[in-house]
Amino acid sequence: xxxxxxxxxxxxxxxxxxxxxxxxxxxxxxxxxxxxxxxxxxxxxxxxxxxxxxxxxxxxxxxxxxxxxxxxxxxxxxxxxxxxxxxxxxxxxxxxxxxxxxxxxxxxxxxxxxxxxxxxxxxxxxxxxxxxxxxxxxxxxxxxxxxxxxxxxxxxxxxxxxxxxxxxxxxxxxxxxxxxxxxxxxxxxxxxxxxxxxxxxxxxxxxxxxxxxxxxxxxxxxxxxxxxxxxxxxxxxxxxxxxxxxxxxxxxxxxxxxxxxxxxxxxxxxxxxxxxxxxxxxxxxxxxxxxxxxxxxxxxxxxxxxxxxxxxxxxxxxxxxxxxxxxxxxxxxxxxxxxxxxxxxxxxxxxxxxxxx
Numbered sequence: 125x126x127x128x129x130x131x132x133x134x135x136x137x138x139x140x141x142x143x144x145x146x147x148x149x150x151x152x153x154x155x156x157x158x159x160x161x162x163x164x165x166x167x168x169x170x171x172x173x174x175x176x177x178x179x180x181x182x183x184x185x186x187x188x189x190x191x192x193x194x195x196x197x198x199x200x201x202x203x204x205x206x207x208x209x210x211x212x213x214x215x216x217x218x219x220x221x222x223x224x225x226x227x228x229x230x231x232x233x234x235x236x237x238x239x240x241x242x243x244x245x246x247x248x249x250x251x252x253x254x255x256x257x258x259x260x261x262x263x264x265x266x267x268x269x270x271x272x273x274x275x276x277x278x279x280x281x282x283x284x285x286x287x288x289x290x291x292x293x294x295x296x297x298x299x300x301x302x303x304x305x306x307x308x309x310x311x312x313x314x315x316x317x318x319x320x321x322x323x324x325x326x327x328x329x330x331x332x333x334x335x336x337x338x339x340x341x342x343x344x345x346x347x348x349x350x351x352x353x354x355x356x357x358x359x360x361x362x363x364x365x366x367x368x369x370x371x372x373x374x375x376x377x378x379x380x381x382x383x384x385x386x387x388x389x390x391x392x393x394x395x396x397x398x399x400x401x402x403x404x405x406x407x408x409x410x411x412x413x414x415x416x417x418x419x420x421x422x423x424x425x426x427x428x429x430x431x432x433x434x435x436x437x438x439x440x441x442x443x444x445x446x447x448x449x450x451x452x453x454x455x456x457x458x459x460x461x462x463x464x465x466x467x468x469x470x471x472x473x474x475x476x477x478x479x480x481x
Contacts, residue, residue, distance in 0.1 A: 126361075126393050127360075127361050127362040127364070127393050128361040128393050128394050128398055128473075128474045129360060129361070129474050129475050129477055130358070130359050130360075130475070130476045130477070131357070131358040131476075131477050131479065132163055132164065132167070132356060132357055132476050132478045132479070133354070133355070133356050133358070133479055133480050134167070134168075134171040134356075134478055134480035134481055135480030136339055136355060136356045137163075137168060137171055137172065137337060137339075137480075138171060138172065138175065138480075139354050140333075140336055140338070140339055140353055140354060140356065141154055141172055141175065141333070141337055143336070143349065143352055143353065144317075144320050144333035144336055144337065145331075147320050147321060147324070147349050148315060148328065148331040148333075150315075150328050150329055150330060150331050151177040151178075151329065151331070152176070152330070152331050152333055153176075153177060153179060153180040153198075153313075153331070153332050153333075154168070154169075154172050154178070154180070154337055155180045155202075155316075155333060155334035155337070156169055156179050156190075156337075157183075157186060157202065157334075158182065158469050159186075159469075160338075161334065161335065161337075161338050161465065161469055162357070162399070162468040162469050162470070162471035163338055163356060163357055163468070164476050164478075165181070165186065165189060165190065166189065166190065166193040166195075167476075167478055168337075169193070169195045169197070170193070170195070171480075171481065173196075173197050177197075177198070177330075178197050178198030178200060178220070179195070179197060179198070179199050179200070180200040180202050180332055181199060181200070182202050182203050183203055183206070184206075184214070184219070187199045187201055187217065187219050188213070191217050198218070198220055199217075199219050200220040200221070200222065200244060201219055201220065201221050201222060202222055203222065203224070203254075204221050204222040204223055204224055204225075204228050205221060205231070208234070208235060211231065211237060214241065215237050215239055215241065218242075220243075220244060221241060222245075222246050222280070223244070223245050223264070223268070224246040224256065225254065226260065226264070229264055229267055229268065232268070232271060232274075233271050235273065237273050240272075240274055240275035240276075241273060241274050241275065242274075242275055242276045242278075243268055243274050243276070243277050243278070244277070244278045244279075244280050244313065245261070245265055245268065245277055245278070245279055245280065246280050247261050247279065247280070247281045247301055248281070249282075249297040249300040249301040249304070250284060250293065250296060250297040250300055251281075251282055251283070251284040251297070253282070255281060255282070258300055258301075258303070258304035259304070261279075261305060262305075262307075262308070265277060265279070265308055277310055278310065278311045278312065278329070278330060279305050279308060279310060279311070279313070280312065280313040280314065281297065281301045281314055282314075282316065283297055283315075283316065283318070283319055283323075286318035286319045286342075287342040287343055287344075289322050289343065289345070289347070294319075294323055294326070298314070298326055301314065311329040311330060312327065312328060312329055312330075313328055313330035313331065313332060314326055314328045315328040315331040315332065316332045316333070316334060317332075317333050317334050317335045317337075317342050318342040318343065319331065320333055320336065320349070321336060321341075321342070321343070321347060321349040321350060322343065322347060322349075334465075335464060335465055336349075336350075336353060337356070338355075338356045338357065339354050339355040339356045339453075340355075340453045340454050340464035341353065341452075341454050341464075342464075344458070354449075355447075355448050355449045355452070355453070357447070357448065357453070357468065357471075358445060358447070358448025358449060359394075359398075359399075359400070359445070359446040359447050359471070359474070360443060360444060360446060360448065361392050361394040361444050361446065362392065362441055362442060362443055363390040363391065363392055363430075363440055363442040363444060364392065364427075364440070365390075365440070366389070366390055366432065366439050366440055367388070367389040367391070368386070368387075368388050368389075369383050369386070369387050369389060370383065370386055371384055371386060371387075374421075375389060375420050375429055376420070376428075376429055377421070377422045378422055379421075380406065381406045381420045381421035381422075381429075385433075386433075387431065387432075387433045388431075388432040388433050388438075388439075389420060389429050389430070389431065390412065390429065390431075390432045390438065390439070390442065390444070391427055391428075391429055392427060392429070392430055392444045393426065393427060394426075394427070394428055394444070394446055395423055395424050395425045395427050395428055396423050396425055397426055397473055398471070398472065398473050398474050399467065399470035399472050399473070399474070400423055400428065400467075401456070401457070401460035401462060401466075401467055401470070402422070403423075403460045403461055403462070404419055404423055404459055404460040405419070405460070406418065406419060406420050406421060407419065407459070408456060408460065409451050409455055409456065409459070410430050410451060411445040411450045412430060412432060412435045412438045412442050412444050413435060413437065413442045414443075414450070415438075417431050417432070417434070417435055417438075418430065418431050430444060453468065
């Protein structure tokens with residue numbers, strides 16, 4: 125079969141979760157939305173269920189997949205519900221639910237529920253995506269409490285620039301949040317992965333680690349917690365063809381790379397249909413048989429080319445690591461002008477093989 129595959133190290137995943145809890149000193153919901161950022165939500169949840177305080181997903185479809193797989197831990201719906209008729213399912217399956225808009229609050233007040241809901245009330249403290257306006261936050265909280273349909277409320281918000289360690293925006297958002305929730309003595313959740321790793325003084329009873337679970341840093345600079353992460357996914361394939369070319373020969377679509385000396389080119393079974401970023405340029409790092417090399421020319425749908433010239437012994441069948449424990453996903457993403465979140469989530473077609481159960 126085609127040699128492209130994604131190796132998922134579940135022991136590294138557990139290491140990263142424990143690192144998140146240690147760094148935060150708080151309870152941690154493992155964020156496994158978008159099929160656990162391409163790592164496989166069910167397998168990730170099964171690997172973490174005995175130690176995770178709960179999970180967070182985007183929507184009820186993702187949450188139901190976990191329940192159908194036998195996951196009994198708390199599951200938070202980060203986007204809440206999209207229609208009021210989801211509320212009976214939320215109650216039936218004991219999902220925790222974000223409320224980020226007043227219409228959702230209206231729907232809860234009007235609903236008939238068989239048991240109280242666990243609500244995470246989200247404030248828009250300055251990201252301006254979703255969330256209750258700070259001036260409406262206290263009244264929204266009081267309405268939830270008065271509804272007699274809520275068992276517990278956690279107050280939450282989301283930082284827009286926590287991955288920028290020199291930005292003052294996180295502290296500005298924190299000040300807005302703290303002012304608007306003054307007097308509400310209930311648990312709070314403010315820190316995602318960059319918040320956990322880079323903002324230790326931000327209070328948070330619950331944290332929501334996402335990208336750090338999978339061993340990738342959200343920062344564009346060295347960071348002490350990031351240095352302790354372990355890569356969970358290794359995307360690899362093999363050389364399926366070798367070309368020996370003289371100087372001056374174009375390689376791949378558009379002749380985007382031209383050999384500048386006698387070169388050995390390896391064609392690898394990996395392309396943008398597998399999720400490897402098409403925009404990755406010549407020079408993007410790869411490993412060939414454990415030695416550093418580079419991408420050459422444009423990425424095709426099913427194939428890409430790498431430089432074998434300075435990798436003695438490399439040839440047909442050589443193992444190529446596209447990202448993983450030796451080639452950081454964050455470095456590949458930076459080279460391609462994107463972020464590791466995207467390249468993980470774009471993974472498709474390649475089989476996932478798990479270890480470390």
